[in-house]
Amino acid sequence: MNKKLIILGGNPETAVLVDIANSMGIYTIVIDPVPNTPAKKRASETYDIDGFDIDGIVKVAKDRNVDGVLVGVADILVKPYREICEKLSFPCYANEKTIEAFCSKDGYKKYCAKHKVQDIPGIFLTKDMEVKVPENIKLPMMVKPVDSGGGVGMKICRDEDDYISTVKNVFKYSKKGVVMVEKYMDSHCDDMAVYYTFKDGIPYLSATYDRYLTRLQGNSSPIAIGTVYPSTYTDLFIKEVHPKLCAMFKDLDVQTGVLNVQFFVEDNVFYSYDPGFRLQGEAPHIHLAHINGFDHRKMLINFALTGVFGEEDFSEKNDYMLNGKIACSIWVLLKSGKIESIEGLEEMKAHKNVHFVVERFKQGDTVKEEFLGTERQVLYRIYTAGDSIFEINQTIEYIQNILKITDPNGNDMVIEWLKPWNTDDYTFNYE
Numbered sequence: 142m143n144k145k146l147i148i149l150g151g152n153p154e155t156a157v158l159v160d161i162a163n164s165m166g167i168y169t170i171v172i173d174p175v176p177n178t179p180a181k182k183r184a185s186e187t188y189d190i191d192g193f194d195i196d197g198i199v200k201v202a203k204d205r206n207v208d209g210v211l212v213g214v215a216d217i218l219v220k221p222y223r224e225i226c227e228k229l230s231f232p233c234y235a236n237e238k239t240i241e242a243f244c245s246k247d248g249y250k251k252y253c254a255k256h257k258v259q260d261i262p263g264i265f266l267t268k269d270m271e272v273k274v275p276e277n278i279k280l281p282m283m284v285k286p287v288d289s290g291g292g293v294g295m296k297i298c299r300d301e302d303d304y305i306s307t308v309k310n311v312f313k314y315s316k317k318g319v320v321m322v323e324k325y326m327d328s329h330c331d332d333m334a335v336y337y338t339f340k341d342g343i344p345y346l347s348a349t350y351d352r353y354l355t356r357l358q359g360n361s362s363p364i365a366i367g368t369v370y371p372s373t374y375t376d377l378f379i380k381e382v383h384p385k386l387c388a389m390f391k392d393l394d395v396q397t398g399v400l401n402v403q404f405f406v407e408d409n410v411f412y413s414y415d416p417g418f419r420l421q422g423e424a425p426h427i428h429l430a431h432i433n434g435f436d437h438r439k440m441l442i443n444f445a446l447t448g449v450f451g452e453e454d455f456s457e458k459n460d461y462m463l464n465g466k467i468a469c470s471i472w473v474l475l476k477s478g479k480i481e482s483i484e485g486l487e488e489m490k491a492h493k494n495v496h497f498v499v500e501r502f503k504q505g506d507t508v509k510e511e512f513l514g515t516e517r518q519v520l521y522r523i524y525t526a527g528d529s530i531f532e533i534n535q536t537i538e539y540i541q542n543i544l545k546i547t548d549p550n551g552n553d554m555v556i557e558w559l560k561p562w563n564t565d566d567y568t569f570n571y572e
Contacts, residue, residue, distance in 0.1 A: 143168040144208040144446050147201065149192050149222055151178025153501045154422050155213030159183040161438040167446075170205065172198055179501075180213065192218045199228045209445035214420045217288060217316070219244045232448040234339075234398035234441070235418060242393050243400065243418035246287040246321050253413055256389040258382065260413045261405065263323035272308045274301050281325040284308055286315035292364060292515040297325055326405040326412060332365075333372045334403040336425040337386075338437070338459065340451045342396045344387055346461045347433075348425045349375045352403070355474060355557045364516060367559030369533070370428060370468040371461060373566040374406055382411050397450045399437050401425070422516050424499070427524045428468040431496045433458050463526075467567060469533045471523040471540060474556045475502070477510045478548040480520075485543035489523070494536040497524040508554070518556075520546065530568065534561035 144167050148159055151173030159180050162169045171184035174191040181187040186205075190197045192215070202210065202225070209231050212222035220240050226233035241248040253260040264275050265287065274280070284307045285295040294314030298304035304322075311320050336348040349372035354363035372378070386402070401417040420426060426437035435451065435458050444450040483504050490498055499522040502508065512518040525536045537559055546554045 145170060145205060146442065146445060147172060147198065147207050147210045147225075148180065148184070148213050149173070149198075149210070149218045149225075150213035150215040151175055151180040152214060153179040153499060154420070154424065155215065156180040156183050157424075157499060158211075158213050158420065158438050158442075161436070162442050165439065165442060167442065170201070170207065172201065193221050195221055195224050195228065198225050202229055211441055211445040212419055214422055214424075216244060216417060216419065219419055232444055232446075234396070234444065234450070236394060236396075238393045239395055239398075239418055242389070243416040244288070245317065246285070246415075247317075247319060249413075249416055252389055252393070256385050256392065258385045258389065258413050259411060261323045261326060263321055266308060266320045266322065268312055268318050272305050274304055275322060278322065278324050280304070281327070283323045283325045284311050285321050285323075286311055286317075287319045287321050288317050289314050295514070323414075326407065329407070330412075331374070331406040332403070333374050333378070333406060334368075334401055334423070335372075335378060335383075336421070337390075337400045337402075338451075338455070339390070339395045339398050339400070340455055342394075343456075344390045344395065345456065345459045346379070346383065347399075347429060347459055348461055348463075349378060350423075350425065350468075350470075353559060364472075364474060364514065364518070365423070366472045366474055366557055367537075368423060368470045369530075369562050369567060370425070370463060371569065374411075375461065377409060378404075378411065382413070397444060399426070399441070422519075422522075423470060424522065424524070427497050428463070428470070428526060431524070431526055432463045432466050432468065433460055435459070462569065465569075466526055466528060467530050467533050468524070468526045469537065469562075471521075471525065471537060471559050472519050473521040473523070473544065473546070474518050475508045475520050475546065475554045476548075476556055477508050477513055477518075478552075478554060479507045480504055480546060480554065481549045481551075482545070482547045484545040488543050489540055492525075492536065492539060494525045494527050494532065495523060495540075496526060498522070499524075530562055530564050530566075534564070537561055 147170045156179040169184045170186045223235040242252045281299045332352040338345045338347045350368045350370040351372045352365045353367045403415045405412040430436040541558045
């Protein structure tokens with residue numbers, strides 16, 4: 142008998158997780174309130190149930206004799222995932238403390254302060270508080286709900302009137318009814334992230350990467366259009382921040398799972414923000430599976446069904462310097478409108494350095510205006526790897542030349558292409 146696994150969430154990134162589970166011979170049950178989501182189209186069985194309907198999902202699990210539950214690529218579902226697993230006595234990688242620390246921006250700030258991890262200066266507002274410009278943060282400011290992800294509800298405010306109206310509007314995106322206001326880290330900051338694997342209570346740094354953001358979308362949240370691995374800040378991060386994070390992980394009793402943490406870097410100071418205690422939209426695991434030979438998706442699926450996370454030789458395979466290779470993810474972001482034509486997709490997929498493509502839209506789909514400034518405007522995430530930064534830069538240029546996405550009037554729909562990386566920054570000494 143095939144084992145049965147409930148997967149929470151229906152987005153395109155979670156669809157890739159469903160594909161992997163299917164390939165392992167597992168009977169997949171996807172639960173998401175929206176019918177016909179990408180993950181549901183790949184699943185053995187689906188239910189249109191809200192991810193926060195704990196009792197409803199527990200009933201499905203019992204009725205269908207399910208063997209495990211796993212959250213997909215959706216931050217807000219990590220908390221209900223834990224509650225569902227608890228009621229069913231299933232393995233779960235999250236505990237009460239990690240939910241508080243990694244699944245809400247206010248909880249994360251609290252633990253950062255405790256462990257002296259620098260975060261972005263900011264304040265919290267609740268609906269009953271007077272909305273006025275804070276004295277200790279200068280305009281422009283970033284306003285965001287404390288408990289949403291993917292850029293949803295986030296906005297840059299550059300004057301007082303805009304700030305006051307934005308705060309009132311952003312409350313609707315927060316289930317908790319809490320809004321965070323932070324210093325806006327502008328274009329002279331660098332942006333990087335780190336990705337950890339936790340096995341048997343030990344934190345392993347599995348990847349570091351730099352992010353390039355597009356800032357061509359006015360006051361909406363800047364969105365990544367590309368990443369490169371390893372980060373040029375890797376050594377400095379390990380020296381300055383890694384020990385503090387490890388102390389935080391010990392305090393939180395993190396035993397199992399994957400965690401992504403982003404940082405702005407200004408004058409070699411790291412400002413931590415936006416932890417993700419689950420598989421990522423950026424999906425560093427795709428590069429790690431390709432280069433280092435372990436797949437976080439398979440590890441998490443096996444854990445959900447057996448309580449065992451990863452093979453015995455994981456620590457030998459884990460190498461955040463990627464065995465001397467360079468990896469790069471290219472995000473193709475679209476303007477709003479109907480996708481009339483896509484050219485060059487199959488040729489691009491056939492390139493020797495392209496090892497995976499996540500496809501979020503197809504020809505004939507419409508990119509809605511409200512998708513702009515969020516990760517919902519991503520057409521493709523293209524995963525490339527090579528022996529040097531020169532090879533990666535050649536691949537970036539090849540993809541830009543071959544891919545053409547146009548609207549019904551023949552206009553190019555791509556907002557901005559990732560530019561080649563500075564070769565001097567990514568020529569590492571691997572002694």
